[in-house]
Amino acid sequence: MPGSIKDKVAIVGMGCTRFGELWEKGTTDLIVEPVNEALADAGIELKDIEAAWGGTLFSGNGGRTVSEALRLQYKPVTRVENACGSGHEAIRGAAYAVAAGVYDICLAVGYEKLKDEGQSGLPGMQNRTGTHYESSMPGVFAMMATRYFNRYGLTPEEGKTMLGKISVKSHHNGSLNPKAHLRREIKLEQVLNAPIIAWPLGLFDCCGVSDGGAAAIIVRADMAKNFTDTPVYIKALQICAGPTSGRLLTDYDYTHVEESYRAGIAAYAEAGVTNPREEISMAEVHDCFSITEAVTMEDLQFSPRGKVRDDIEAGTFELSGQLPVQPDGGLKCFGHPIGASGIRMIYEPYLQFKGRAGDRQLKDPKLALAHNMGNEPYAPVVSCCIVGL
Amino acid sequence: MAGIVSYGAYIPWHRMERQKCVSAWGGFGMPGEKAVAYFDEDSVTMAVEAARDCLGDIDGRTIDGLYFATTTSPYKEKQCAAIMAIALDMRRDIRTIDVNTSLRAGASAFGMAMDAIQAGSANSVLVTAADIRMAAPAGMTEQGLGDGAGAILLGNDNVIAEIQGSYSITDELVGTWRAADDTFIRSWEDRMIMDEGYGKVIPEALMGIMKKYNLEPKDFAKVVFDSPVDGRKHGKAAVAAGFDPSQVQDPFTLFLNVGLTGCAQSLMMLVSALESAKPGDKILFAGSGNGVDAFILQVTDAIEKLPERRGITGHLASKKMMDNYNAYLTWRGIVPQEEARRPAKTPARLSAMWRENKQQIGLWGIKCKQCGTIQYDDGAAATTPIRVCAKCGAQDNFDDYNFANKKATVFSYTHDNLAPVADPPASVVLIDFEGGGRAFFDLTDRDPAELEVGTKVEMTFRRMQINRGLSVYHWKARPVR
Numbered sequence: 001m002p003g004s005i006k007d008k009v010a011i012v013g014m015g016c017t018r019f020g021e022l023w024e025k026g027t028t029d030l031i032v033e034p035v036n037e038a039l040a041d042a043g044i045e046l047k048d049i050e051a052a053w054g055g056t057l058f059s060g061n062g063g064r065t066v067s068e069a070l071r072l073q074y075k076p077v078t079r080v081e082n083a084c085g086s087g088h089e090a091i092r093g094a095a096y097a098v099a100a101g102v103y104d105i106c107l108a109v110g111y112e113k114l115k116d117e118g119q120s121g122l123p124g125m126q127n128r129t130g131t132h133y134e135s136s137m138p139g140v141f142a143m144m145a146t147r148y149f150n151r152y153g154l155t156p157e158e159g160k161t162m163l164g165k166i167s168v169k170s171h172h173n174g175s176l177n178p179k180a181h182l183r184r185e186i187k188l189e190q191v192l193n194a195p196i197i198a199w200p201l202g203l204f205d206c207c208g209v210s211d212g213g214a215a216a217i218i219v220r221a222d223m224a225k226n227f228t229d230t231p232v233y234i235k236a237l238q239i240c241a242g243p244t245s246g247r248l249l250t251d252y253d254y255t256h257v258e259e260s261y262r263a264g265i266a267a268y269a270e271a272g273v274t275n276p277r278e279e280i281s282m283a284e285v286h287d288c289f290s291i292t293e294a295v296t297m298e299d300l301q302f303s304p305r306g307k308v309r310d311d312i313e314a315g316t317f318e319l320s321g322q323l324p325v326q327p328d329g330g331l332k333c334f335g336h337p338i339g340a341s342g343i344r345m346i347y348e349p350y351l352q353f354k355g356r357a358g359d360r361q362l363k364d365p366k367l368a369l370a371h372n373m374g375n376e377p378y379a380p381v382v383s384c385c386i387v388g389l
Numbered sequence: 390m391a392g393i394v395s396y397g398a399y400i401p402w403h404r405m406e407r408q409k410c411v412s413a414w415g416g417f418g419m420p421g422e423k424a425v426a427y428f429d430e431d432s433v434t435m436a437v438e439a440a441r442d443c444l445g446d447i448d449g450r451t452i453d454g455l456y457f458a459t460t461t462s463p464y465k466e467k468q469c470a471a472i473m474a475i476a477l478d479m480r481r482d483i484r485t486i487d488v489n490t491s492l493r494a495g496a497s498a499f500g501m502a503m504d505a506i507q508a509g510s511a512n513s514v515l516v517t518a519a520d521i522r523m524a525a526p527a528g529m530t531e532q533g534l535g536d537g538a539g540a541i542l543l544g545n546d547n548v549i550a551e552i553q554g555s556y557s558i559t560d561e562l563v564g565t566w567r568a569a570d571d572t573f574i575r576s577w578e579d580r581m582i583m584d585e586g587y588g589k590v591i592p593e594a595l596m597g598i599m600k601k602y603n604l605e606p607k608d609f610a611k612v613v614f615d616s617p618v619d620g621r622k623h624g625k626a627a628v629a630a631g632f633d634p635s636q637v638q639d640p641f642t643l644f645l646n647v648g649l650t651g652c653a654q655s656l657m658m659l660v661s662a663l664e665s666a667k668p669g670d671k672i673l674f675a676g677s678g679n680g681v682d683a684f685i686l687q688v689t690d691a692i693e694k695l696p697e698r699r700g701i702t703g704h705l706a707s708k709k710m711m712d713n714y715n716a717y718l719t720w721r722g723i724v725p726q727e728e729a730r731r732p733a734k735t736p737a738r739l740s741a742m743w744r745e746n747k748q749q750i751g752l753w754g755i756k757c758k759q760c761g762t763i764q765y766d767d768g769a770a771a772t773t774p775i776r777v778c779a780k781c782g783a784q785d786n787f788d789d790y791n792f793a794n795k796k797a798t799v800f801s802y803t804h805d806n807l808a809p810v811a812d813p814p815a816s817v818v819l820i821d822f823e824g825g826g827r828a829f830f831d832l833t834d835r836d837p838a839e840l841e842v843g844t845k846v847e848m849t850f851r852r853m854q855i856n857r858g859l860s861v862y863h864w865k866a867r868p869v870r
Binding site: 117118119120121123124126127128129130131132133134135136138139140142143144146147150195196197198199200201243244245247248249250252254 | 729730731732734735736737738741742745749762764765766767768773779780800801802803804805806807808809810814815817819821825826827828829830831842853854856861862863865
C-alpha cells in the first residue's frame with residue numbers, strides 16, 4: 001500500500017439527529033442540526049470550516065444542498081453518492097483532503113429525508129428498459145438468506161431463528177439509545193411470527209426506514225488536541241467497489257459479500273490489525289437486513305465461514321459479549337437514513353471512546369470498525385473505517 | 390408444393406371453472422373451464438409461445454415472413470409482428486404483417502402465407518394467431534371465451550401437409566363486433582347470427598371448395614373449422630355440407646378446456662387435427678368471420694417424423710385452476726386494484742429499449758471468445774450491453790449467445806411481498822442456465838409453495854408492464870412442467 005490514512009486525521013466533533021420518521025423535519029433540518037452539534041462539540045464556528053462533503057442518495061443533488069442549508073459562504077462543497085455507502089464517502093472526501101494537506105478543518109455531513117420518497121422501504125429496482133424483475137431491496141437480500149440456509153443445511157426455522165436473534169440483540173441495544181428510531185425490546189417469537197416481507201425475511205429482519213442526519217469535523221491529527229483531549233483518529237478507511245460479476249457468473253456463492261471481505265482485509269492491513277476478532281473492540285456494520293449482519297460477521301473475519309450461528313448463539317456480538325456489534329442499535333434500530341448511516345456508524349464509537357454512550361457504554365474500547373455498504377450483495381460498494389484513540 | 394411444415398400451440402397455465410362466473414354473478418353456468426391469460430400475458434406473448442412451440446429446433450433465421458393474426462392487438466397503431474420477430478430470432482429482411490380485426494384473421498393469415506409461398510416471394514412463412522378477447526362480466530359470452538394461440542409454419546420443404554387448394558367467400562353480416570373504443574365485444578341476437586350467418590356461410594364455403602376441386606365429403610378424413618359457443622351448431626354446419634359427424638374435428642375439447650379463442654381458434658383446431666393426423670389423410674380446413682377461408686390439406690409421410698412438442702395436447706395437460714373469479718377481473722384490468730402506495734415507476738425509455746432490443750426482447754447474451762464464459766446481463770445496472778467480460782476482462786471479443794431456449798436451475802429465490810405486482814408475492818429467482826450464464830428473472834406461472842433451490846425452469850416471453858400505453862416485453866422464468 002503506497003500510502004495510508006492511519007493517524008493522519010482526527011475526528012474532533014460529531015453530531016447526529018434522532019433518526020426516525022421525522023415528518024416535521026426537512027432536508028435543511030437534517031443538515032443544520034447535526035452540523036450545529038458537531039461544531040459545538042469541536043468548539044468551532046461554521047466559518048472555520050474550509051471545505052465540506054455531503055453524502056446523500058435522494059435528498060438533493062450537488063454540493064449546493066449543504067451550502068444552501070448552512071449558508072456556507074463560497075466554500076468548496078461536494079455532494080458524494082455511493083448508494084447506502086454515501087456517508088462513509090463523505091467522511092472519505094473530508095479525511096483525504098485533510099490528509100493531503102490541502103485543508104486543516106473539513107466537514108462531512110450525511111443526510112437523508114427518506115420519508116419524503118413516499119413509500120415503505122426504498123424505491124423498487126428499475127432499469128431503463130422497464131424490464132427489471134420485480135424485487136424490492138429486502139428481496140435481493142432475502143435471496144442471500146435462501147442461499148445461506150441451503151448451503152449450510154439450515155431448515156427455515158433454524159435459519160430464521162439464527163437471524164431472529166440478531167434482531168433481538170439490536171432491538172435491545174436500540175432500546176438503550178435515545179436517538180434510535182426503534183426503541184422497543186422484542187422477543188424471538190415476535191420475530192419469527194412477524195409478517196413476511198420477502199421470504200425468508202420478515203418484518204423484524206429489516207432495518208428502519210428513517211430520516212436523519214449526521215456530521216463529523218475532521219482535522220489534521222497534529223492539531224487535534226487543540227480541539228479536544230480525546231480526538232478519535234481514523235486508523236483505516238478502505239473502500240471496495242465490486243465488478244458486479246456476482247449476478248453474471250455462476251461461481252458466486254451468494255452467501256458472502258466479496259467486497260466486504262476485501263474491504264475488511266485492506267482496512268485491517270492499513271490499521272495494523274492482525275486478529276480482528278481479538279483486536280476490534282466493537283463494530284457497527286451495515287445491517288440493512290439480519291442476513292447482511294450475519295454474513296458480514298464472517299466477511300470481516302469475526303466468525304469463521306459458515307459458523308456465525310455459533311457466535312450468535314454464544315452472545316458474542318451482544319452488548320456484554322466479546323465483540324459487541326451494533327451497540328447503538330445499528331441500521332436495524334437506530335434507523336437507516338441512507339446518506340447519514342455511514343457517519344452515524346462512526347458517531348457511536350466516537351461516543352464510546354469518549355465515555356458518552358450512556359446505558360450502552362462499553363468498558364475501555366480501543367478500536368472500532370464501521371462497515372458501510374451500498375447496493376446489492378452481488379454488486380456493492382463497501383467501505384470499512386477503523387477508528388480509535 | 391407449399392404446405393404446412395410445422396405446428397404449435399399455446400394455452401395459458403391458468404384455467405377458471407365457468408362455475409366461478411356463476412358464483413360471482415349468478416345465472417346459468419356453462420360446463421367446463423376457460424383458459425385465462427396471466428396478468429403478464431397478452432396476444433403477443435401467447436403468439437410468441439405458440440411460435441416457439443411450432444419452431445422447436447427450426448432456426449428462426451431460415452424463415453422469410455411472420456404474420457400475426459389477432460383481434461386483440463395491444464396496439465391500434467404499431468405492428469406487433471416486428472416485436473415477435475426479435476423474440477423468435479428472425480432475420481431483418483423478412484415481411485412482417487399484423488392481420489387484425491377479423492375473427493377469420495388466423496385463417497386469412499394462413500392463406501396470405503400460402504399465397505406468398507406459392508407466388509415464390511417467400512420460401513417459408515410463420516403464421517401465428519392469438520386472442521385474449523373480453524366480454525363484459527356476468528354474461529354468457531364471458532364464460533364462453535378463452536385465451537390461447539396457434540402457430541403454423543408454412544413452406545416448400547419438409548412439408549407435413551400439402552395445401553392442394555383454397556377457396557374464400559366474403560359475407561357481410563354483423564354477428565359480433567367491437568368498435569374502436571369498445572373494451573368488450575358486442576353481439577347481435579344469436580338465432581340470426583347462427584341461422585343466417587354461421588349456419589349458412591360455413592356450408593357454402595365447404596361445399597364451394599369441394600365443388601371447385603371436384604371433391605366430395607367422403608374424400609376427407611377430417612373437416613376442421615371454428616365453432617360458435619353452441620357446439621351443436623358446429624356439427625350441424627358440417628352435416629349441412631354433407632359430412633358425417635365422425636369426420637368432424639371435435640370442437641368440444643377446446644371449448645370445455647380453453648374456450649373460444651377468437652381468431653386463433655381455427656388454427657388451434659387445425660393443430661389438434663394434425664396431432665392425430667396420419668399420412669394420406671385429406672383435411673378440409675376453414676376459418677370463418679365475415680366470410681370464410683377454406684383450404685384442402687393433404688397429409689404426407691413427413692408428419693410421422695415431426696419432433697415432439699407440447700401442442701394442444703401438452704398444453705391442455707398443464708394447468709392451474711384459479712381459486713377465484715376476482716383474479717380474472719384484475720388480471721384483465723376490468724376491476725382496478727389499489728395502486729401500490731408509492732410513486733409511479735420511472736417511465737421506460739424508448740431509446741434504451743430500442744438500443745437493447747436484442748438483450749431484452751431477444752434474450753441475447755454473450756460468450757467470451759477469450760475464456761468461453763457465457764453471460765447474460767439483465768440490465769439491472771446501467772451497464773448493458775456487456776463490453777467487458779466479467780470473468781477474464783476481455784473487451785468486445787464475444788460471440789452472441791441466446792438464452793431463450795436454455796433451461797435453467799434455481800440457484801436462489803424469494804417471494805417478495807413488498808414489490809408491487811398484480812399477483813403477489815413477487816417470486817424472483819436467480820437462475821443458472823444449462824451450459825452457463827446466471828441471471829435474475831421474475832418467476833411466472835408459479836405456485837409459491839412448489840419453488841425451491843434446484844427447481845428446473847425454462848424461459849417464457851412475457852409483458853413486464855404497460856407504460857404510457859407501451860407494452861414492454863421481456864422474458865421470465867417458469868417451472869418446467
